Amino acid sequence: MVYLTIGNPPKTIALNFPDSMSKQIENSIFSTIISHESAESQIYYNIDHSNNKLYLQRNGRLTHQNKSSQKIIYALEWQVLKDALNNYKKDYKFHAAGLSYNNNGYLFIGDSGSGKTSISMVLMKLGWKLLSDEFGILNPGSLKLYPFPRNFIIKPHHPVDKDFKSRFVNVAYNTGAQKIPIAYIPLSVFGKVENHPVKLKNVYFLKYSESSTYCITPLGQTAAFANLLKQLYNPQLFKRNSLDHLLNLLNNISFFQLLLHNPFTLETSQKESLSKQLISG
């Protein structure tokens, strides 16, 4: 049995599985928050093995069955992800990477392929801590960013060495239109994880640039507002009474556009300079 604690307020998820699946669970996308210490749990997952098939149950109710342990793990990961996101009901969820440096939080908001995972990996190597490379969870009242750690999901466009990737869990991800190969790489390979909420300082809207270098420009409040709404996973939170929260965010946080080609191709000195500029804004 292992335990995952996530959310605001924290909720614990207990996972029970056959010993034969230990390695896969340890390598699952939640490897960074797996604990072996027993804790009072609100959600229970159980994987049973019987008649050559695996059965996944959530709180006693069968949700998936399959012969492939990989597919059961995949289903489990998505369900746990949903549980975790549901546990941040009053918080804004942005399509963003969240990182911290010296207890200050930074959001990197952008579409798929804009460089959220890449910049997360590069900055972690420079001493930044990761809250999440995909879900920027922000409490609109306190302006605190919450951690949502999970393994990096390395897609084909990420410039990560093939031999390096093969050391980790590699699966095919079905997008609906096609299958793309992905690898789950533990965050610890790149650096440290931030396990505590941190106060947001700057927000960067990532935009792909053809230029091989990078460019940071301050963004006005109206443009920042429009971009924030565009990248909000849960716009239903945006009601009359939350307008003031969003204005609080606009009035207290600095917003920038970060034009970025591929942070991996920057020289070491450029990466360090980028890191410094991002910290100060």
Added chain:
Amino acid sequence: MPEIDNKFRPISNDNILFKPLSDGAILFEPDSEVVHTLNPSAAYIWIHCDGNHTISDIITLIKKNFSEFELQPKDAVNSIIKEFQALGLVSSE
């Protein structure tokens, strides 16, 4: 496109929330939860859609307070008020 009568006094819709920002403003329609972002000149025009100022007054104020326009001030005011009207944000003539 016909111009709005210079003597017309536009009035903004009562139930629309106006929130000023450092470089413009937000208009929020509570019923539909639709948000509009305004640039500084559009925000300035919105503030003066109070039933006291005529189109002519607003053009004079805009000329006095704003220097850079893509359009002539008169055309800019006409265009913005017409857009507000099309969106149901201010009264029609």
